[in-house]
Amino acid sequence: MKAFITFILIVIGGFCYATWNGITFWEDSVERNTEYHSTGHSHGGGYGSRFYHK
Amino acid sequence: MASVKLSAFPEPETFDCPHCHELIKLHDPDGSDFCVCRQCNSYIRFINNTFPKVQKQAPKAQNQPLIPIGTEGIFREHKFKVIAYFERKEKGTKYCWQEFLLYNFEKGYATLAVFDGHWNFVIDKGWEPTLRSAYSDSGSASCDGVDYRVFNKYTPVTIGVAGEFDWDVLEDSPKTNEYIAPPYILYRETGSAGTKYSQYYLGEYIEADEIAQAFNIDIKNFPEKIGIGASQLSPFAEKFTAVIKVAILSILAVIGLHMLIKTMRPERILLNSNFDIQFVDSHPRHDSISAFSPTTPSSYDFKPFVTSSFEQPDENAALDIKISSYVDNNWLETSIILVNEKTNATWEITKGIEYYHGYEDGEYWTEGSINADITLTEIPKGKYHLNIYPASGNADSKAMLISVVSNITLFKNIFLAIALICLYPIYCWLRISNFERKRWMNSDYSPYEVSEQ
DSSP: OHHHHHHHHHHHHHHHHHHHTTOOSSOOOOEEESSOOOOOOSSSSSOOGGGGOO | OOOOSOSSOOOOEEEEOTTTOOEEEESSTTTOOEEEOTTTOEEEEEETTTEEEEEEEOOOOSSOOSSOTTOEEEETTEEEEEEEEEEEEETTSOOEEEEEEEEETTTEEEEEEEETTEEEEEEOTTTOGGGGGOEEOSSEEEETTEEEEEEEEEOEEEEEEEEEESSOGGGOOOEEEEEEETTEEEEEEESGGGOSSEEEEEEEEEOHHHHHHHHTOOGGGSOOOOSOOTTOOOHHHHHHHHHHHHHHHHHHHHHHHHHHHHHHSOOEEEEEEEEEOOEEESSOOOSHHHHHOTTSOOOEEEOOEEOOOEEEEEEEEEEEEEEEOOOSSEEEEEEEEEEETTTOOEEEEEEEEEEEEEEETTEEEEEEESEEEEEEEEEEEEEEEEEEEEEESSTTOOEEEEEEEESOOOHHHHHHHHHHHHHHHHHHHHHHHHHHHHHHTTOTTOSSOOOOO
């Protein structure tokens, strides 16, 4: 029972942390690029993100 | 009748066996009407409560009693003395069990019965007055608000006996029904001592170590458990109620915490705009069909476009990007790049929407949707815009509604937390269910479907 309650507390703690920070699971297939977004997509004709910076 | 309502065990008395003159010790001399000589196994009855007369030869017990006759112990806060030992079997079968007759000077007899290493402590209505209101039919029974299910029906036969008692054990073969509600077992005996009435007895499953401790017997001498006892409680069943309570409270806590977080971090609409989709026909046809029908399949280059900037004010947040377009028997696919204007970090995702409908075989049908949702998680605080790269099967899609909402409800988190919380209760339930199935394999009255071998 102690192990179960410990597990529950970890689950609730994880749930609160994830919900507060906007983390979820099975998110859509996202390509993250925290530096520079290069071209490579097929629909835009080769426009990089810098192209649109204001 | 056994001597009751005394303040202590009666003083034992001895007498000579009328057959072999072995000294026989009676622990309840006023209450015992029968005894067995341990030397010659004569079955002795006391006429008028004093004169011993050999009636017949008693069947000799095959085993030495695990708890010797005359052993005293305190069990369930009552003083007991073992005064008899019986070996019994189901009539017409090979199933045997042992019983130890316990004598208490206040309330009379109780019994410890053991079958395949599983022990039951059995009492009558003298101990449990609610047994007077017990009732049963062939399939179920009820006593003191507890419902029991029939487990076994048999007629017991005594095949070995030792000690003293107040009824004719060898002539006592009542039709017995066993009803169970683990850890309890209710016995209904009909036809006992020549009567037509039913008597009820209540048994409770007991662990061997409790008996060993009560009567100071080495636990190593106790028989090993075989299989599952009729009234044995699943180890998971004992804590299942508590586990369910904890799980329900935890689920309520998850929902409550979610509502609290939603209050502290409400949903914000960061962007909600309509955008025109512009395209150029990169390979225009110069035939009559394409000239009159812009929806003719061809190869179009759609112009990418950029949304206005929006601020994501929270440290980290989940974003929901919704795209809508009135596609009609058509599809639209778009690559969306979320761009952090300060760090240049990007999140790229491709999403399609399609909506088809028609009329076929007398029925209207539809397929797909004109909306699509994208969830981006853990998006840091900052200023963002979206780069949109649309594509479609034809040029009908002329507009696209894009909305961005932060701090959305992450139902997946709630469902995952609840699923994790429910894991152990489900595991317990499965173990209990498996335990019950195994228990009922020993019964002819199983509520489970019995597969034919």
